[in-house]
Amino acid sequence: MSSLCFVSQQPPRRKSQTTVPPDWRAEVERVLISGAQLAARVKQLAEKIEIDFGGREMVVISVLNGTVLFIADLIRHLNLPLRLDFVGVSSYGAGTKSGDLIFTKELRLDVAARDVLLVDDILDTGKTMTRVLAKIKALKPRRIKTCVLLDKPERRTERIQADYVGFQIPDQFVVGYGLDFAECYRNLPFVGVLHPHVYQAEISPKKVRALNG
Numbered sequence: 001m002s003s004l005c006f007v008s009q010q011p012p013r014r015k016s017q018t019t020v021p022p023d024w025r026a027e028v029e030r031v032l033i034s035g036a037q038l039a040a041r042v043k044q045l046a047e048k049i050e051i052d053f054g055g056r057e058m059v060v061i062s063v064l065n066g067t068v069l070f071i072a073d074l075i076r077h078l079n080l081p082l083r084l085d086f087v088g089v090s091s092y093g094a095g096t097k098s099g100d101l102i103f104t105k106e107l108r109l110d111v112a113a114r115d116v117l118l119v120d121d122i123l124d125t126g127k128t129m130t131r132v133l134a135k136i137k138a139l140k141p142r143r144i145k146t147c148v149l150l151d152k153p154e155r156r157t158e159r160i161q162a163d164y165v166g167f168q169i170p171d172q173f174v175v176g177y178g179l180d181f182a183e184c185y186r187n188l189p190f191v192g193v194l195h196p197h198v199y200q201a202e203i204s205p206k207k208v209r210a211l212n213g
């Protein structure tokens with residue numbers, strides 16, 4: 001898809017952008033996407049979405065909790081009338097493997113006959129997006145487009161692709177810029193690869209930090 005932006009095709013970055021800050025080195029192996037790369041790409045995505053929606057009023061539906069930073073940055077660049085709503089879906093519990101889906105927050109806005117943009121943090125197996133998409137389609141929007149910050153195509157089990165993709169990434173567990181492991185690391189201003197020892201340890205990230213000094 002032409003809107004894809006592969007991490008491997010990014011221009012070389014300054015060392016300060018690729019180095020994990022000292023406070024996070026025990027848990028985060030490397031920076032995969034820097035804050036500057038995120039900012040530039042999110043702006044590009046918004047520009048594309050704005051053109052495609054042609055100035056029509058839209059309802060943006062953001063999947064909690066992983067989208068919080070992404071959606072805040074994305075809608076700031078969308079210069080068209082929009083309303084924002086959230087759905088809550090929990091799929092992972094405290095692990096890194098896809099599990100059963102639970103809806104933790106339902107949609108409140110009426111989307112019937114509206115233009116909808118569904119936003120999630122990452123398309124992994126595709127189970128979450130497939131399930132949420134089916135639920136929203138049943139409400140009969142005029143049209144619906146999907147947008148994800150990250151796409152891990154290697155892990156896909158469902159036949160689904162997003163209309164707008166920030167970055168395609170390899171099959172590695174990433175955290176930061178909203179993405180978590182056991183509800184931690186959402187606040188990192190970059191997307192980083194988690195050291196496998198953090199999720200293999202089966203202890204809390206806080207304890208891993210303590211063990212690593």
Ligand code: IMP
Nearest residue numbers: 098123124125126127128173174179180
């Ligand atoms: P899927 O249903 O398997 O596509 O998974 C989608 C959800 O799993 C995302 O919304 C994330 O919350 C979570 N997820 C998938 N991969 C990662 C990752 O590498 N880091 C953090 N969360 C992830």
Ligand code: MG
Nearest residue numbers: 064065066121
């Ligand atoms: Mg999520």
